Amino acid sequence: MRHPHRKAFTLVELLVVIAIIGILIALLLPAVQAAREAARRVSCTNNLSQIALAVQNYNMAHFVYPPGTIDEQGPIVNKSEGYHHNWIEQILPYMEQTALYQHIDFETGVYDQSNEEVRQIHVLGLICPSSPRSGSDLGVTSYA
Numbered sequence: 001m002r003h004p005h006r007k008a009f010t011l012v013e014l015l016v017v018i019a020i021i022g023i024l025i026a027l028l029l030p031a032v033q034a035a036r037e038a039a040r041r042v043s044c045t046n047n048l049s050q051i052a053l054a055v056q057n058y059n060m061a062h063f064v065y066p067p068g069t070i071d072e073q074g075p076i077v078n079k080s081e082g083y084h085h086n087w088i089e090q091i092l093p094y095m096e097q098t099a100l101y102q103h104i105d106f107e108t109g110v111y112d113q114s115n116e117e118v119r120q121i122h123v124l125g126l127i128c129p130s131s132p133r134s135g136s137d138l139g140v141t142s143y144a
Helices: 011-062 087-095 097-101 113-119
Strands: none
Touching: 011 087, 087 097
């Protein structure tokens, strides 16, 4: 007796193939996520290297390391008021951010209205891609 030649997959064969593909994807996703995190870590390390080079270049140009925070009026407190110009601003020209540095008004404090536009600039070299971020992280750095 002759069996007719099948021209299609059975439902069971199709389900088996879909299950195998699902298992392979499930095994592959953690490896992809690990590779992405490794790439973010490398980017973070590169950012730190660029900051260290910028600080070293500042030191070579001025024979001193950049000051942590500048406020001649008195103690420096963690409030959104006062002068508060800091080391990150000082190294901007050495991080290829000269245009941003030139827009900073050093006659007024960091939180003054004249520096509002500069505070809104997002400098990618100051944020580690692995750092958790919120939507309002402008002017924030991962490297304090």
